[in-house]
Amino acid sequence: MKEYLAHIRRDESAEQSIRAHLLRVGDLMAAYAAGIGLSSTARLIGILHDLGKCTAEFAEYLDWCRKHPGDYSRRGEVDHATAGGQLLLQRYGTVGENERLTAQMAALVIFSHHSGLMNYLGEDGKSDFLRRMEKKEVPQPDLTYYYENVIAESKLDFLFREAVREFSALDAKIVAHTTEGSEAYFFSWGMVHKLLLSMLVDADRLDSAEFELGEPLARVWETSVIWKDFADKLEQKIASFSMPHTPKEKKIATLRQEISDDCLRAAQHPSGVYRLSVPTGGGKTFASMRFALRHAQEHQKKRIIVVIPYTSIIDQNVREVRAVFQMDGAILEHHSNVIEEDAGEDTESMDVRRILTERWDVPVIFTTQVQFLNTLFAGGNTPLRRLHSLRDSILIFDEIQTLPVRCTYLFNAAMNFLKNVCNVTAVLCTATQPPLARLDFPIETSERAELTSNTAELFEGFRRVRLENICVDGGASVDEIAGMIVRSAEDVGDVLCIVNLTGQARDLYRAVAECIQCSDRDIHVVHLSTKMCPAHRKEVLRVVREERMAHRAHSEERLICISTQLIEAGVDVSFPVVYRALAGFSSIAQAAGRCNRHGEMERGLVRLFALEHENLSRLPDIAEGRKIARDMLDRTAADEILSLGVMDDYFRRFYKGRSARDMRYPMKSTNTLFDLLSANEAGLQEAEEKGAEPDLWFTQAFRDAGSAFAVIDSHTEAVLVPYADGKDMIVTLDDRAFDRKSVSRQMKAAQQYMVNLFSYELKKLAGLGAVWRTESGVMALREEYYNEAFGVQTEEQGNTYCSI
Template sequence: MEADILKNLVKNLNRYKAHKKSKDNEIIYETLLAHTELTNKYFFKFWQSKNSDEIFDRFCDVFWQKENIDNKLKNKAKDLLKEIIMTIPIFHDIGKVNPNFQLMKLKVNDFKENEAYVNTHHSFLSSMFYMDYCRKLVYDEKNEDEIVNLLAEFILYNGYIIARHHSELGSLTEFTKLINLDDDTYFSKLKRIINNEDIYSVKIDFIKSDIEDMFRNLNKVDKDAEKVGKRSIKQGVYLSIYIRWLYSLLVASDYYATSEFMNEADFSENTDLNDIDKWDSVYENTDLLKNIRQYQQERYPISNEELNTVTDINILRSEIFCEVEEKIKANTDENIFYLEAPTGSGKSNTAINASFKLMQHDKRLQKIFYIYPFNTLVEQNLETLEKVFADNEDIKQNIAVINSITPIKVSEKDLNDNEEKDVYQKALLDRQFLNYPMILSTHVSLFNIIFGNRQSDVLAFYQLANSVIVLDEIQSYKNKIWAEIICYLKELAKMFNIKIIIMSATLPDLDILSRFQAQAVDLLENSSRFFAVDCFKNRVKLNYDLLKVDKDSILDELKTHLKQYLKSDKKILIEFIKKKTAHDFWVDLQENEDFKDVQIEYLSGDDSIAERKRILDKVKKATDTIILVSTQVIEAGVDIDMDIGYKNISKLDSEEQFLGRINRSCKKEGIAYFFEVDEASDIYKDDVRLSESIVLKDVNMQKILELKLFDEYYKKVLETTMGKYSYHFDEFIKDISDLNYESISTHMKLIDDTQDMVQIYIIRTLCVDGEILDGKQIWDSYVDLWENGRKTMSYAEWKIELSRITSKMNNFIYQVSKHNLRIGKFYEQMGNITCLEDGDKYFIKDKFNREILYIEN
C-alpha cells in the first residue's frame, strides 16, 4: 500500500533518499520508499502488539458519543479515520523530497539548492502533503456531510503529529498559525513551489473553507459536558491522549526503522510479559506465599473481635493480602484501585500479588510498572523482587530499573552469543522504549512519560497501554496537582486499558478531587479496622512534650533527652527536615563527650546508594545503642526497625510514615517524640497540609494521629485543596483545551525547577560493595568518552558506556545551590558538571559538608 501511494504521488520516487550510513569506507543510502516501508512495518507491529484496534474503538466512542447520527455512518467514519491514521507512517517523511534536504543533509549531489523551500526541513512539508491527501479522502463526494464533520479536525491533529515527529510536542496553536492561505505565509510558499515543481504528481489545492472545517472544534472544551457543540473536559483529555498516543507510535516506528537500516538488524522481537502464569508459579512457590496460602485455607477471614486481639503482625499482613486478592478478583474490569494500609503491613507484597491476579484475568495486560517516589525505594524493591525470583535468571533478566542512576541493561547472554553492534542498539532501544515486562521507576520518570512534552519523554507513551501500574506514596508530592493527577489517570486508564493501584499508609480519597468521575475501588473495604488494631495503632507511643520547648533551646534539650537512652541498647532515629540542621546536629553529637561511646550515623539525600546500604545494614545489625540522624529520606518505605524516634514536625502523613520506622515488627515497645526546630513551610512550599489547624501543634491532630483517623485529616486537606487550587485545575483544563503540551508539562512537574542548582563532582577514592572506585580515573574516563568515544564506538554502544560510567559517577556527584557559591579553582568542567580535586577536604567524618563550598578558599 505504501509503495503504491508514494509512487502515485512522487515523481521519480527512487531518486529520493531518507538516510545514509558509512560502511567499509563507502556511503550507503536508504531510499525514501525503503524507509517508509520499514516505518510502516513497525507501526503496524506496535499497533497490533498493543491491541490498538480496541484503543481506537474506545477513542471513537468517546469522541462521537453525542453525535446525532446513526451507527452506520459512525462505523463508516471509524473506518475512514483508521485509514487516515494508518497513512501517517506512509507520509511522515515524504517531505524529504525537499531538494535542500537531499543536497545539504544527505549530500546527494544530483540535486540543486532551491531557495524557494526556505530551509532543509521536511516534517512540515510532510504534514502538508498528508493533510492534502487525507482532505481528498474525507471530502470525497461519496461521503456524507456528517462524516466530513466528524473527521475534518482529525486531519489537522494527525498533520500536527507528522509536523512534530522530529521535535517536541509544543502547542497546536503554533502549528495552526502556520496553516492559512495568506500569500506571505510559509504554508502558501510551500504550496506554490510544490505545485510549480516537477516533484509531486497531484496539485495541492486547499481552500479556505476546508481549513475552517479543520479548525472548527479547536478550543471547544467546556466544563459543562452537556452543552451541545462543545467538547467536555473528558473529551478534551481524550483528545490530548489521542495525539500523544499516535505521536508516540510514529516516533517509535521511525526510530526502529532507522535503527534497522543503520544496524542491518531486525528489532521486531516482542518483549512484553506474555507468560504471567510462569512468573506467578515462581512467586507462589516462595516460602512467604506458601505460608500465606496455608493461612488463607485454615484461618482467613478472622472476625473483627479476633482481629482486635492479634499480636502477630504476620496474621494482619495475611488478612490484608487475602482481602485485597478477593477484592481484585471481584473487580477485574475496573481500572483504578486504592490500597490504604498501615506501614509495615506488607503493601509491596500485596501489590505484586494483585498485579499478577489482574494479568491472569486479562491476558491483554502485558507489562507491570512499579513506581516509587525516590530512587532509593526503587533499589530497595528491586532487591525484594530479586529475592522472590532468586532461582530464575530468565525472570530476573526481564526486570529493569529505569532511572537516571542505573546503567542501561545489556543482556550478557546476547553479548556472548552475538558480538555485533546490534546488541547495543537493541539494549538502547529497549531502554528508550521500555521494552521490559517488569519495570521499576520513579514518579518523576512516569510523569514525564504521561505529561512531559520532550520527544524523549513521549517516546514510550504507547507502551503504557495494557499494563498494570502500581503507584506507591502518590501523596508525597505537592497537593496542588492532586486533582489533575487523578482526573487524567482515570481517563488514561479507561482509554488504554491500564490497571492502576495507588497505595500508601496515608492515602487521600482522591475521588473527591476527580470531578464526579467513576469511583475507584477500595481494596480494603474498611481499612480503618486494621489501623485500629493494637498491633498497629499502639505499637508506638506518642509524646509531644518537646513541642513545648522553645526553638532556640530545642537542640540542647534533644541532646539532654537522648542521654537517658545511651545505655539501653536501643536503636534511636532522629529526623530533621533541613539537611543543614541534621548535618550540624550529627557533627555536634560526634564531638560531644557524653556520646563518645555510642555508634552514631547520619543518612541524607547526599549519600550514595552504597553508603546508604552500609548505614542501613549497620543499623539493622546493631545490638548496642545506635543513633541514626536523618533527613526526610528515612520516611517512605525504608525497611528499618527502630525503638525510639525523634522528629521535627511537618505534615501529618509524614509523621505517620516516620512512625512506620519505629517498632516496625510490633515485637517491642516503641516511643516517638515530636519537636520543632525548623519550619516545615520553608521546605514544603504551597502545601495546604501545613495549615496550623492540621499539623501536630493542634491537639485535635494529635488525637487523629494517635487513633489513625486519616479520613478526618484528609477531609480537611481535600476541602482546603479544592478551595485553594480550583483555579490551578482550571488552568490545566485550559492547557488541555488548547492542546498546549508545553504548558501541560510545566504545570504537571512533580519537582520544581532546579535551575539554581549546579552539579559538583568531587574527586576521592571510595570503596563501594568491595570495589575500589578511583574518582579521578572515573572522571577522566568520562571526559575521554565524551571527547573520543564517538570516534571508535557506535552511538548505541557509546550511550551504554556513558550510562555505565555515569552510574559510577553518581557516587561522587552532589547538587548544590548556585547562590553564594564560592568554588574558586577547579580541576575541570564538562558540560554542567564542575570537577573538584582534593575531595576529602569537602567532607567531615566522611560526610559531605556543603558549607565549605560557600566560603572563600
C-alpha cells in the first residue's frame, strides 16, 4: 500500500509519514486540553487536521518539491486543510444538536489551522465556514489508508462520542457562569474555539519543527522545584534590605514590607482575580512576585506571566528579577525590543528562542500589554499559538489603569473565561484602580479581592508630595512654563516635567535649553519621547538615574528632564519637583510617583499646569481625563487628588462618561469587536436581509474581528534610525549583498534602533527625501533627520505611547 507523507526534510535526509504526524499532533493536543476537560475533542482535531495529505494530489506535490529543492512557488497549492473538517461534518454533523455543534466547532478549527480563525458568519452576512463546508474542488482522501494506518473507524466514532460528552460538560460549566444564549455565553464559546486552534497550531508547528530540525524542542519544567528555589531566593533578597535611618524613608520602607507580607499571606487564597492597590513606589514588583511564587506552590500553577504596559520599564523589571532568580533560561522576555514575530509557518530559520517565544513555554514570562492582548484578540495564528499556555497560570498586570478604554469589555470577558475555564489567577496592580468590577459588564473579582489590608492607611502613609494647581484660564505659554521649571531647578533641585504631546516635549526642551543660558546654575536638560529609539531612551534614563544619585549629595548642579508620559508608569526615578501638564487624575498620580519616591525628603512638590492651544483630538482618553480633572479641580483641592475617595470619584465619572459602545471596541462600521466575538447579531441580520438562513448556532465573525483589532489605534511603520549602532545596521541592511537568511537575527538587534512613525509623518519625510526603503526591505532614516536631543525630527503629533 502507498505510504502517504506529511513532510520531507529540506535536505531530503528524512521523511515523516502522515501517521506519525497526525498521531503526534493528536497526543500533544490531548495533553494540552486535559486540564479543561477537552482531551478527546483536541485529539479528534489533531488526528484529522491534515487528512488532506492522504491524497494523490498532495503526494504529487511532495514529489515535485523533492525534484525542485528550494522552489516554493507551489506552496499552498494543494488544499489539505479542508478534508478533515468535511469528513467530520458529513459523518457526524446531522445526528443530533450537540453532535452537530461539536462537529462544527472541530471542523472550523481544522479549516482555520493555516489561515487563522475564520468567520462562522461575517459582518456581511456571508459564511466562510459554510463555504468551506460545501467546497467541492477538494482532493479526496484515501480513507482506506487512513482508517488502516491512523485510526480505525470504530475508534474514530468512539472518540467523537467522547468529544460530544466533553462538549456537553463544558457547556454546563459555561452556563453556570453565564446565561445560555447571552453575549457572555457566546463569547466564552468563542474563546473555546480559540483555545482549540491555539493547541492545534502549536502542536502542528512544534511537531513540524522537531522533524525538520531533528531534535526535541519542547521542554519539561520541574516547576514545583523552580517555584521553591525562586521563592527562597526572593525571601533572601527581601531579608537583605536594610532599614533607612531618616524617619520618612524608614516609614516608607516599613510600609513596603507590610504590603509585601500581606501579599505573601494572601497567596493561600483560591484561584481568582485579585487587586494589588498600592501607592506608587510601594514595591509592587517584588510584592506581586512574592504572592505569585507562593500561590504557584499552593495551587500547582505552571507559569507566571507579568504583563507590563511599556517597554520603557520592562527592561528594568526583568533586570531586577533576573538578578534575584539567577536562572535566565527559565525567564523569557517577549516584546518588540527583543524579538520579531513571524506570522509564517516556515521552519527554515527557526531557532530555539523563537520557538520558546512563540509558545510561551517557560516558567516566568515578561511581556507587554500589546502582546498579551494580541494573544487574545489579534488575527493570525502566530499570536494565537500561545493562548493555550495561559492555562494554569498566574497573570500579573502592572499598571492596569493603562488598559485602553475600548478594550475594557473584551478584557473583562476574556479574564472571566480564563478564570472560570482555564484555572487562571490574575493580579491587577496599580495605585489607581479602574472600576472594572463595577461596570455593566464586570470582571469577576474574588470575594476578598484586595491583597493588602488597610488600603486607605497605606495611601495616607505613602503621602510624600504636595500637589499645587497653577493652571490658568486659557493655559500658559511654553516660555512661561519653561521659566517656572528653571526657577524651580535653581531654588529647589532637579525637575521632571511631563507633558501629553511629543511636540510639547520638544518645544519645552528647546525653551528650557534657551532659558538656562541665563542661569547662574549649572543645569543639564534632557528629553524623552517616543520619537527616540529604545536604545536612545535607555541611555537618557541611565544618565537621569546617575545624575539624580549624584545630586542627592547636595550638589550645586541641576538636572531637568522633559518627557512625555512614557516615564510615568513604573520607571524607577525620583525627583524633588515634578511638573505635570493637566491630564486625568490617574496620570497625575503616576506622575506624582516620580516625585520623592523613596521619601528622601518630607514632601516633594508636584505642580499641575495647562499649556495654551493644546490639541488632544488624537488622544480622546487623555482629553476626557483632562476635562474631568479640570471640572473636579474647581471643587477639589489639588492636594486631595491622591486620596482614595477622590480617585474613586474620578474613575466613576470617567467611565460614566463613556458609552457601552466605547468600551466594546467600536469599529468603523456600526459594529463592535465585542459584538462580533459573541452573538454577532449584525451578521445574522445581514444574512436575513440577503434571504439566507444559515444553519449555525455559533455565529462569531472571528476573522473580521481579528483583522480589525489593534491595541494601538494608529497605522505606524517602524523606521530604523541612525543612532549609535543603528548607523552601522542601516549600512548592513542596505547592502545589495545582504544575507537574507540572517534577517531574523539582524531584525532582532535592529529593534533597539527603530522608531514607529505615523503614515502622515512618513509621507512628509519621504517628500523631503529623508527616508528610503533599504535592500532588506526595512525603512531607514537619513542621519540629518535624527537629533541627538529629541530623536526623529517631525511635526507635532500625539503621543499614543504603548510599545509592543
